Amino acid sequence: MTHESVPQADTPQELLATVRDLTRQVRVAQRGTWFPLLVFAVVTLVAIPVYRYAPYVDLFDTCRSSADHTVCRTPNPTELGYWTVALMLAYAAIAGFYIRQARQRGVGTPVRPYVVAGIALAVLMAAASVWWTFHPLVPLPADPFSTDPIDSGTAELLILGLTSPLAVIGLALLVLAWVERHGALLVYSLAYLAIGLAMGGKAIQSTSPWFFLPYLLVPAGILLLGAAAFALLRPSTKGPA
Template sequence: MTHESAPQGDAPHELLAAVRDLTRQVRVAQRGTWFPLLVFAAITLVAIPVYRYGPYLDLFDTCRSRADHTVCSGENPTELGYWTVALVLAYAAIAAFYTRRSRRRGVGTPTRPYVVVGVALAVLMTAVSIWLTFHPLLPQPADPFSTDPVQIEAGPAVWLIHGLASPLAVIGLALLVLAWVERHWALLAYTLVYLAIGMVQGNQVIHSSSPWFFLPYLLVPAVVLLLGAAVFALFRPTTEAQA
């Protein structure tokens, strides 16, 4: 009695191709890129009244007064506290969003690395900002009450540290992790552009007497984040839009 089986030469290749296609579909289904961008845009816009009306709490004894004039160096603890709390709450909201989507659609999303890195970066940003208050890397004016512009000469390492210690950079670095989690090349390209904008703004020295001098520093990244959220929401897969 002879047993004949059908040719199986192409079966392993077809199975591997099917697995790869299924993996790609799952990764696409997991993506919810628009939501983190929208959340970060929201906390950036909410920061505007904090910057404008939040008091400077001299927790680190950096303020010097003369007559009716007070000059403070270093980060405003009110602003720093806002960003730390806002970023942690943002990552909590993002984690809840992805968890809810996963349960509703039956597709798990490995957001833990993204959330953990984001919270760790927020805490690290606070620690570095406090350290820079007591150990400034950029030259400080001999007379804190002088209105003359300070000539800043610093190497790339100093600019990099100051740029990465900003909340905008913290958002961008965490988005890099999200791009890796979602295997999202478009998000990676978008994040690199966003980080470049944040690095340039984080190292800008603005000489202005206007109480709204900070507005471009917040409005520009907020607009970039809102546009990114709109584009990623518009071009998300049809199955995701209907879920």
Template sequence: MTHESASQAGTPHELLAAVRDLTRQVRVAQRGTWFPLLVFAVITLVAIPVYRYAPYLDVFGTCRSRPGHTVCMVPNPAELVYWTVALVLAYAAIAGFYVRQSRRRGVGTPIRPYVVVGVALAVLMAAVSIWLTFHPLLPVPADPFSTDPVEIEVGPAGWLIVGLASPTVAIGLALLVLAWVERHWALLTYSLVYLVVVVIMGSQVIHSTSRWFFLPHLLVPAAVLLLGAAAFALLRPTTEVQA
């Protein structure tokens, strides 16, 4: 395409316009935005049975017991293990998808920065979660068996640290990198909206005795990711870059 276009361009201005058009076509052809969103939605939904049925692993010794009742001050470490492994496997699957797409379309995709940052965020999430176990920013009640609500007063820096321990926030931050890699303004807007949604969800404290109390924190992000995957799949390019 480049040789034929260059021969038809009569002026430098026309040649520059042809190059810009080719660059735009290549960027559009490189995109596979729907697939990462779908993968993240799937691992978020799969997390539901992990949250509900995984036995609590008191590896940090935070649980306190009395006859007929046990209270643990941090989330189940099994959830942290799940998210760390699931995110790393998700990025491996995403990398494989983009490599396969590049070979099929004949257009390379610079996906490595996204995968590297995504894995780094997954590791950082695990590290921050463990750090918060021993250095809690949220107030710890003097009586762990008390049912009285605890007033939470954490500054912006504290909420930033807590956010880094959230897998849904880690996903949103990585999506910002994908938007930069794909030069995708629509994905950038979507990623910011997604981050706002998960941050608001994360700041909501649910007082419930139900063992399914966590569902909104997983179902809402999963729904946003599924809707995004469907929208970007409908908008994905249907033709290859013409040679």
């Protein structure tokens, strides 16, 4: 970050305008939006082999077996564990990035609220998933091997969507938009959150072992595109003059 003398202001209005301009430059220099988006894209892509190959761990004793197949009424705890740990590691990496950037530019970002909020959301996601294992939002069929689809209402789907990993990332991005005072990131985060709610709350019925693929590739692609766009628009490493 370079330092130059602040031009003398002849009037209070000019001084106020100068202060506002410097404040804007500092806020722009503080931003590192592309990096969190890239980290979350990588975390989402790495989830693909976890979803496909991780064994189901019947941690809560909800699986029932018949002669030819097994039915489990809860998502794979391995997947939930992956998201919880991966998100926490992601926030640790993001915090380290912003600290390093602050040292290089001489302008720090108050990233602590974002990291704390992100970790809290990850923990709440895990806690909510465990809670709904024993307190399902919709009544379960008396026959665990019934092929009839479970009819979930709008409210139930919204709640499930809000506690999905995709929505948790979107909610944390809203906090980052507030921390960085970043209008473009706010718009992007709202759009991503809407997609996360729609995809995270959708009931999927498929016999394909790759049924989940669109629900990870689409948000990962959106995150990668966002990271690329914000990287192209990122401020000069010299920071505000």
